[in-house]
Amino acid sequence: MAGVKRSLGTFLGHDDTLLRPNGHSRPKTVHHNHGIPRDNLDDSTPQAHSFKLSDVLQSQPPSRATSRANSRANSQSAAPSNTDQHDGLTRTPSPTFPPLTGHVPDFSPDASMILVGMRGAGKSTLAIMASSAMDRKVIDLEPAFQRSMGLSSAAFKSKHGSSECYTQQAKVLQSILQRHSTGCILVCSWMESRVQSLLREFAATNPVIHIVRDFDAIKNHLKIRDGSKVQSLLDVSNAIFRSCTNFEFFNVTEKASKSSLSRESLTQRSPAPYLTLKHVERHFLKFLSLVYPAGTIPFTDSAFPLSRIPAEERNFTYATSIPLSDVIKDSVDVEEHVIGADVVQIVVHDLAEHAEQGTLTSEASGKLLANITKGVGIVRRSTILPTILHLFLPHTASDEVLRVYLDLVHHSVRLAPEMMTVDLRLEDVHISRILSVRKRTKMIGNCFITTDPPSWESPIWMSWYKKANNLGCHLARLIRPAVTIEDNFRIHYLKTSVAALQGPKIPLISYNSGPLGRNSQAFNRILTVVRPDSLERVNPRPPITPSITTVGATEALFSSFVYDQMKLYVIGANVSYSLSPAMHKAALKACGLPHTYEPVSCASLRGIKHLIEDPEFGGGSIGLPFKVEIITLTHSLSKHARAIGAVNTLIPIRSLNDDGTIPSGAAFFDSVNRSGPIKALYGENTDWIGIRACIRRGLSPANAVVSSTCGLVIGAGGMARATVYAMLQVGIKNIVIYNRTPKNAEKMVSHFTQVLERKDHGLLSAGSEHSRFHVIESIEDAWPAEFRLPTVIVSCIPTHRIGNVPAPELILPNEWLGSRTGGVAIEWGYKTLDTPFLAQFRAESHRGWVSMDGLDILPEQGFAQFELFTGRRAPRRLMRRMVFEAYPVEEGKSNFKELQPRLQSLDEQET
Structure with a gap:
């Protein structure tokens, strides 16, 4: 993890260095005593039979778990030197310090946080991850001490004694807390009593988070063979940090992939080396989103x-x-x-x-x-x-x-x-x-x-x-x-x-x-x-x-007839090869839903009129070329579909508000799983959710989205519009578009310029109104000098022959792939995985480029469709598996064995 911390710090511009090394009573068993009396329960109020804890809690000492750890902490520091005891600064908490359980305030969104815990818990790595997501400065207390005193804590202690070292540590911490109460993430491993007091005071207004990790990870980091000694250290440190923190986070140790798959394979994709860190990042940001006020962390709100x-x-x-x-x-x-x-x-x-x-x-x-x-x-x-x-x-x-x-x-x-x-x-x-x-x-x-x-x-x-x-x-x-x-x-x-x-x-x-x-x-x-x-x-x-x-x-x-069996479809000009039926049918069965899901290929929308008027119509997945034309059949569009200008999901509405509008929130799902006359058709777009998930999963921490991040979109159709929208959703404000017909690209830019000018859309991230677009007219053109080289590249053009039009042979200029930290390249199509575009990026995998395709996008957008169709959470892993199982290596033959490693490397926590 040390290498990880250094690389993250280098990529994200942080100059902070790593953290550096620097029970007395007999257990008593508890037996049952009398509890709530049963004699008069039926005709008594709850309060009459509440547990009588007040006297017990006022008269007894702190909890036994805390007392045991505190007493062990005391025994760990038995017979300290006089200098160690000077000014009351000891390495142990007061034995009477219980875990901090007071009122937790409503934090300001910009309130600084402190991450505390033992060395090896992962505080520095988590701090850098949160810093990138929240746009905050990281301040590591140990390097700050060294900058202030000219010596590391260990060297200062050796020269001036423990007591003076602890005094100066407390002064450094106090100064930093006073100057950086907002907009920062502090990292601290110090445990002295004055530090504890400062942390406890800071917890009255700010999050102070105790980072813990499993025994083996700490033991391996500290390189201590004696397991009992490590456990004693954990017990002591946990008791100390719990006495001065208001939150606790368990940093799950991720298992690095041992895959040795060939990088040349078309379907077997070696997991990106940073994937383990992405899992950790997603977990920690999810936790922080529950600590801070809603909306504090940009781009983390779920799209489902x-x-x-x-x-x-x-x-x-x-x-x-x-x-x-x-x-x-x-x-x-x-x-x-x-x-x-x-x-x-x-x-x-x-x-x-x-x-x-x-x-x-x-x-x-x-x-x-x-x-x-x-x-x-x-x-x-x-x-x-x-x-x-x-x-x-x-x-x-x-x-x-x-x-x-x-x-x-x-x-x-x-x-x-x-x-x-x-x-x-x-x-x-x-x-x-x-x-x-x-x-x-x-x-x-x-x-x-x-x-x-x-x-x-x-x-x-x-x-x-x-x-x-x-x-x-x-x-x-x-x-x-x-x-x-x-x-x-x-x-x-x-x-x-x-x-x-x-x-x-x-x-x-x-x-x-x-x-x-x-x-x-x-x-x-x-x-x-x-x-x-x-x-x-x-x-x-x-x-x-x-x-x-x-x-x-x-x-x-x-x-019992509370719900009815419904009919679901995937509709397009040619959906015979669609993997959606396999994916949705398996999900419906797993959830106990008796609905059907069938492909319907038709030359025009007139061919589906009888389907959408059927009282048992439950919804449809809309494929090419109808994603724009289907809007003419809808009575209302979601904000997302309206902003994109295309629909890939059609939902029947059987109950309207009194004013004739479409219900929102929980009421929207009152029509789900129930047959009857259709009063309106609602258009939604989930394509952007699929591409957003792939962008978030494919970007390494080194390529985390910042204000200068640039995305390249190839194409100008409905899928390209969903891609631009997804990029704006993740905070990419610089978007370059290449299309064989520049006029169509200009139309798309004009559409999104108008979307961004709306002051009441409330759809995109703060600052999206400052987004910039640029249309490249020829693939021979030089990359525009005012834009950084792209780290997100998405091809939205067909990957196979359509009628008499042959499959495109798209290969980008090497100069466009010049990002020093690589990036993520995504291709929408999945009928053909062996394309020149994907081959180009597979060849650049050693430079940090990760390639993804339609088999990655399809399940992600399908999860959202499943929720809209059924009102049930999608069985995510199963749906992904069915996409891979149904994908044919040749006519009628599954390619699952080749694709299975990709399934094993995916993160189920993507939101």
């Missing part, structure tokens, strides 16, 4: 339709449940497990297991805290879906179990999950305290009574709901096991009562668990917890495995 609509606002959404223990053991393929789901729920049942077995030692609770951090990091790295972090609190628990639960909940907020649960049996004061530090995390007030549950007619359930609503939870989740089939009908009593309440109401998740409760699970409208289809075994004891899968729940909706 369902990503912008919260799952709790849509109908029949599902949360796939994955135990934390399975994530930590690496026994679960997250991307496969979440097929058909809208959210992934990480279930932490370890606390209950330790309590039941009497093994809740301080070591066990500390390990659990670390595992939660790691588990959230792994899941977030593996999927674009939002996460729910669910900490299970036993029905009967001792005061110590309750204390650990609260510690874990407060720690979990530091991880910035999109959602997490809080047990409604807690006292109001503790729930309110948790809600006050949640930042942007949505809290689900949760109550799952598994033993002798009261009937749904009992007022206790309404009391739980009102408690969640009044305290400020964002959702309420109330669940009980079904005892009889009739319980599935009695649940409507609660739902009707909630609907009748006056005033603001939070969404209610409520159903019966267990096999007898599957009816209520299928008809619960939001965030029903489901199990993966791959998990056949159902555990009837806590943690109770959900009794229904996403496929089972979806099929129940169709078999």
